[in-house]
Amino acid sequence: MEEKGKGTWSLDIRSGKLVWDSITKKIHEVSEDFVPILEEAILFYREDYRGIVAQNVQSILDTGEAWDTISCLVTAKGHHVWVRSVGFVVEYENQKPVKIAGSFYDCGEELTDLKLRNNQSDFLNSIAAISLTDTEGKIKQVNSIMLKASGYTENELLGEDHRLFNSGHHSKEFFHDLWNTILSGNVWHGEILNKAKDGSLIWFDTHIQPITDQDGTLLEFLSIRFDVTEKKMREEKDRQMYSLLTIGENSVSILHEVMNPLSIISAKLELLKREARRIENNEHFNRHIFGMENSVKRITQIFQDMRGMLNGEGQFSQFKINDVLEKVKGFMMMKLLKNKMQLIISGDLGLQYYGNDGYVMQILLNLINNAIDANVDREEKWIEISIIDIDNSEILISVIDSGLGIPKASRAKIFEPLFSTKKKVGGTGLGLSLSKQLAQTMNGELIYNSNSENTRFDLILKKFDGNIKFKSAG
Structure with missing residues (x-):
């Protein structure tokens, strides 16, 4: 000024x-x-x-x-x-x-004194991560919030530069622009992804203000950072949700296109069956037609189920738990066989539930997919799904696999959006978060059960009100 x-x-x-x-x-x-x-x-x-x-x-x-x-x-x-x-x-x-x-x-000059000479500086110091550097970026002072956020001690930071926090997310051009701005005497403001000592990532809304003497000579840089990690996570979740919705809409169109040729194949098979009647000793021929016909029916049913799931068709209605399990098995059969994974289903398969069968299917598909990916390198590989009726008020569907559980350090985060333990195999970190939301939409809950020796998730489906009862199909 x-x-x-x-x-x-x-x-x-x-x-x-x-x-x-x-x-x-x-x-x-x-x-x-x-x-x-x-x-x-x-x-x-x-x-x-x-x-x-x-x-x-x-x-x-x-x-x-x-x-x-x-x-x-x-x-x-x-x-x-x-x-x-x-x-x-x-x-x-x-x-x-x-x-x-x-x-x-x-x-601005008052804020360069990180020993905080007045109450308002105390207030700012209590909510922001603050550091003071020389003109080469070497750290001279830091406040307690900066130490807590970074995980470093004061002695570890003093004399170092901010490259210590480089997460690798930003380009060289990004930092080139930052330095050009502050070396020109202007305030730089933007969002920076920092890496803490333990490897965790933190988004900061950052202000870097050049400090000059009365002659305009550059002396120091004051950095004031506000943690906006939660805001960035919400933004990323919204972006991912939009992408999923777009994928869902496109998938419905693709499924529609696939269903048309399947209908043509079915019609052609009917013509072949008629022609086969004219052939003597046609058992071998008919057996092949029968096999193709069953395959087409199975593919058609899978695509119809997928289309219904993507469209959210059916909404809330009474359905058999076993019908959902059969559809899930149809979806996952090839992946289970490819990974030599045994699937065991036990319990009261005759139970019925009032809810959205598509939601239950999505939850189970996600849990089974996770179980397969988590056990890919194990010698003994199995998944067990058990269904229990609890006092005619809840249905407990447990999905247990041969894994030895989720590490304690990750358990508190597994249902958070964008957190994934399987990034190497393409995990987005949205599956469990969305599954939990779907369960809650049906007045249910999805939890990780740490009392099991193996990896176990429990899907608890509760009745909506006193007028809705669980029924046995038997």
Whole structure:
């Protein structure tokens, strides 16, 4: 900024008139003839601070309590500046505030003191990972949140540069642009994926502010980071869900195209059967036709089931658990045979359930697929599915495989979106998360059972209300 110092502002509640002095306008990088409006003034703040600013104004009007906060401002020229704003009541009418005023200034230099000389710096230090580096990027100071996020000790970080946190996600051009920006004296703002000491990944919304002396000589860089990992995970989950929906829509179209030639093949087989009647000693010929006919019927049934599952057809209705299991076996038979995996089904196969058979099928398909992939290198390979009726109020479907369970370190995360223990075989980290959501949609639950010696997942299907009973097909 061209001019250092504190600016002032005032707001007349009765007229709605907001006034900035020349220093406040310079900090916002607007012209001297700029006329601020309260609603537009709030928009100068970075999006995640606008609610705080609006709350400050509302609070002082409701209670008369002054505020003193640090926020991130985005100037009219797009620069990101940390500012300290103080507000207090200067005039009351009928015991209600009618005019407020305060000071406003660029506090970037204050934030370079990581020993935190005032309460507002304490507040920022409690929510952000902060580091101070020299002009070559060597770390000079770090705060406790930075240490906790990175997993390093202070002694391990001091004197190192931020390449220590390089996750490999960003390109050389990305960092080239970052350095060009801050070496030019401008604030850089963006999202960076960092790698902690233990290898875990953290997304940071990062501000890097150059610190200069009075002559404009570059002295240091102040980095202020806010953990936005959860936000990025939600965004990635939404992207994956959109991709899955697109795949589903395309798959329905593809299945439709495949069903047409299958219908033609079925019709041609009928013609062959008629022709075969004219041939003497046609048992061998008929046996081949019969085999082809059964294969076409099986493929047709599989495609019909897939189309119904993708379309969500049927919604909620009464269905036999065993019918779903037979369809699942049809889907998975080739993969089971290829991997020499034994599938055992036991329990009360006559049970019926009111729900979505497509959802149950998707859950079981995912669990079986996971079991096959997890046991591919084992000598003894098996999957057991057991069905139990619990007091006519729940159906317990357990999927157990020959694996020795999921490591304790991963158990808390297996149902999180994008977490996968099988990245090497193309795992997306969405299967278990989506399966759990499908179970909950049917008032059920999908859990990992750690009490089993082998890997076990339990699908618990609960009745919806007192009018819905489980029935035995027998």
